[in-house]
Amino acid sequence: MALTDRSSRGGDALPAGADEPVDDTWDDGDLAPEPVLGDRRFGVWLVVSGAIGLVAAFVLAVERFALAEDPTYVPSCSINPVLSCGSVMATPQAALLGFPNPLIGVAAFPVLLALGAVLLGGGRLARWVQLGLQVGVTAGTVLVGWLIAQSLYSINALCPYCMVVWAVMVPLFWTTTARTLEQGALPAPSGLVRAVVDLRVPLVLLSYAVVVALVGTRFWDYWQTLLPS
Numbered sequence: 001m002a003l004t005d006r007s008s009r010g011g012d013a014l015p016a017g018a019d020e021p022v023d024d025t026w027d028d029g030d031l032a033p034e035p036v037l038g039d040r041r042f043g044v045w046l047v048v049s050g051a052i053g054l055v056a057a058f059v060l061a062v063e064r065f066a067l068a069e070d071p072t073y074v075p076s077c078s079i080n081p082v083l084s085c086g087s088v089m090a091t092p093q094a095a096l097l098g099f100p101n102p103l104i105g106v107a108a109f110p111v112l113l114a115l116g117a118v119l120l121g122g123g124r125l126a127r128w129v130q131l132g133l134q135v136g137v138t139a140g141t142v143l144v145g146w147l148i149a150q151s152l153y154s155i156n157a158l159c160p161y162c163m164v165v166w167a168v169m170v171p172l173f174w175t176t177t178a179r180t181l182e183q184g185a186l187p188a189p190s191g192l193v194r195a196v197v198d199l200r201v202p203l204v205l206l207s208y209a210v211v212v213a214l215v216g217t218r219f220w221d222y223w224q225t226l227l228p229s
Contacts, residue, residue: 049112084158134177
């Protein structure tokens with residue numbers, strides 16, 4: 001972010017003690033301009049999201065390797081016929097890239113922790129870093145969406161620890177997208193930018209509501225058996 005020098009452009013000099021105007025455009029290679037959401041507030045969210053996601057992914061990875069060593073092992077998150085990590089881990093969808101999916105989280109969530117620590121320490125992200133974060137979070141959210149569909153309509157079981165990751169990725173996607181658009185790292189119409197920034201909380205709640213509704217309706221026959229007669 002560069003300061004504008006009027007005298008160097010032939011303009012009138014500023015009065016003594018006056019602040020020089022600031023150029024808030026974000027050119028390639030520049031650090032991010034100060035966002036409305038706040039660098040440190042976003043940093044807190046990255047750290048919290050990264051920590052929760054890393055714990056869930058790590059536990060899933062441990063459980064997955066334990067199941068690989070002993071096919072009779074019952075994971076701690078296998079609670080009933082619907083909430084059953086063991087049923088999910090045994091499917092091809094649980095190793096989309098040829099290795100257990102939790103290893104993706106074990107590798108990715110520390111990146112969120114590191115970026116969050118940078119922001120909390122007073123650092124600022126270059127545009128390419130913010131765009132890289134957006135791409136990674138978007139890809140992770142698409143993967144989560146696909147896994148939700150597979151769990152509901154193909155595997156017919158839910159993994160509680162996986163659902164923790166789902167719960168993290170939904171708000172992470174909307175807050176990251178709002179910050180990326182707000183700072184101009186990703187050009188978009190001003191109306192869209194304002195809508196996403198202003199409605200990011202309702203969008204998170206709506207996303208949660210859609211997932212809860214899908215889970216509720218898909219397994220409603222089982223949920224009914226848990227209700228008092």
